[in-house]
Amino acid sequence: MTSASAGRHLSIDAVRGFAVLGILLMNIVGMGLPSFAYIDPTYAGGSTGADMWTWAVNNVFTDGKMRALFTMLFGASTVLIADRAEAGTGLSPAATHYRRMLWLLLIGLLHAVFLWFGDILVPYAIAGLIVFPFRKLSPRVQIAIGVAILVLLLAKNAMGPGIPSPPPGAKAAELAGFRGDFLDATQARLNMLVLFYLIIHPFDTLPEAIGQMFIGMALFRVGFFTLGWSTRAYALTMAIGYLIAAPFTAWLAYGIQQSGFEPKTLHELEVWQQLSRPFIALAHASVLLLMIRAGWLEVLTTRLAAAGRMAFSNYLMTSVITSLVFCGYGFGLYGELSRAQQLWVVAGVWAFILLWSRPWLARFHYGPFEWLWRSLVQWKPQPFVKGAKPATATT
Template sequence: MTTASAERHLSIDAVRGFAVLGILLMNIVGMGLPSFAYIDPTHAGGATGADFWTWAVNNVLTDGKMRALFTMLFGASTVLIAERATGGALGPAATHYRRMFWLLLFGFAHAVFAWFGDVLVLYALAGLLIFPFRKLAPRTQLVIGVVVLVALLAKNVWQAQQLEALHAAANAPGATAAAVKAWQEVSVAIQASPEAAQADIAGFGGDFAAATAARLNMLQLFYFVLLPTDMLPEAIGQMFVGMALFRMGFFTLGWSSRAYAAMIAVGYLVCVPVTAWLASNIVRSGFDPLVLHEQEVWQQTTRTLIGLAHASVVLLVVRAGAAGWLIDRFAAAGRMAFSNYLMTSIITSLVFCGYGFGLYGQLSRFELIYVVAGVWAFILLWSRPWLEHFHYGPFEWAWRSLVQWKPQRFVKGTGTAAQGAG
């Protein structure tokens, strides 16, 4: 018989494992194809047949939704770990800020040497900012999170309107040279040239030094443009929502089955059709860069709710005790989410980059799903056996040991004298 405490722990781990698997469905595009293909399927990877449907399904169900869920879980874990650290040698604040410091360093190394789309740097920075607010009333946290996300949406809608105005001015009869130049300067943000794709292929398809240089080039855009203006505010908003939902019992099976069903209904019966309609507008425009950008902005309205609908399905399955084998595998993957996230990038960098199998730019969008399936199989097959022999995943152990500044218990059944402090 599973205790309530164990059940709640299983529920969080299972949702986290589901999220770490799901996030690869979109990351794989940036890992295996020229970077702009993530935004525009006509840029690389194919936009017809199976490739089109791969883009369409992911655009509606996973793009931004899995990342939103993963981010909310990070907010939830901020509260959970702080509670566990209360009364410990370090205390909640020292534990948290040490965790964020080392996470930042792990993230930089990950971004430079494996995957430029790393979220660990982002999470470390957002984690520094949200921690002082962890004890606010859950409803207050929820309101703050929603306000931040709505403010970000308003900013992005305004920017999209400005882009449309610049485009109209540049293409109007008798447009001035200044208007044309202004449009040319900003249009690179929403459309890429064939030369950019070839540069990506030359970089990531080259040796380790060339791939590292290509990642550093991408990181300039991420760290100096996208992170402060878009990625960080979104992460902060979603972490506030995650903290609130954790304290409201969402991730720990504290809601009624009817409440989870209502979340699923909102996500799947309202938000999915809305997102599909926005995606159809992109398709009808022929993937016009302006339309694509504008519709992607509006898709921000549905990301969080669809992510929570996905989580609600997993939580109801856990509550029902169904699909036990799969839930146990999800939970093991979730307990090792940090290691599995990093291992995913290591594996895919070897699959795609020139210093590995050199498949960068060689597979279609649909064919990338085969790589995803292989990585999923690896995660689901290795996580549980590993945890039968070790207390933590390898990177979790390293992170925990660095935070505590002494080796933590790692191998199970070796005796307390050799294990160190927990």
């Protein structure tokens, strides 16, 4: 299904909107609690009752799955935007893409330092630079490359030493930093960036993004994200995700919980969850795609599509809102809410995204940060307020 706006695919936009909402279910833990709580709920945020159930459900259905879906869609958009650039009269596909990635890299660095150390824009920009030359490979080859990268990453992690324990005093340092003023929080983010990229996940984020982008490019080419599959094929994807991959993940999560989150067991079992992530992610997407095909809950799917058209703005605005909620220069709730209580913040941000995106796009051609990104790529201001003719799509 294609929307009337610049030949956009409503289905892609809706799945992207769904993914950007879902990512917050996991990011909120690192945004409002000492970071190691993301891996181990006994570290902070509560590990009994509703807090444990929140960890368990998210571990099975959202942890890594929403990011995988968002990353696949980034790969799909790489192909889509290049195709549009080839058909247009503006910048070449290569010039468009590499300008986009370089500006995304800069914006991502600013985002990581001043708003959210768990930023995904920087690895996306670097991965995007790498995968672009391979966008015209056959879908079969792209799938093979993507799967090979993810399998090698799984093997590397399975044979690795495991996740290191947080350094002594790390929790106290994070609590003090993020409860402090803006400079204190900025220093805490810089410390976390060093810890995250040099100690905890030094060689994981980028290859995972590259592998998933290859798969996303292939899935776009074969029509998965544009309702090109049969209802039976989407139903089969759902069955694999929900009847095989999800129970397998739940079994691993149960083993982790039963061990009391013992570090060795945590690592050994969590590694194998990488196998099921793409299948559960694609099952989620299949549900939404079938809803769009059937015309079910159009009020919701059209709002998700608007949120997806503004995914860049909504991703960054999420960080702005949560930094004000949790950091000392805002409401100062860092470390104060349990894992389950954080879901109220998630619900509030979701409501904001779903309520503002559609009315905004009724008046403006693009989200605010999409407009900025497009203007930087073209190196001139793009039409913004409705009534002016929109420029050729470049982002």
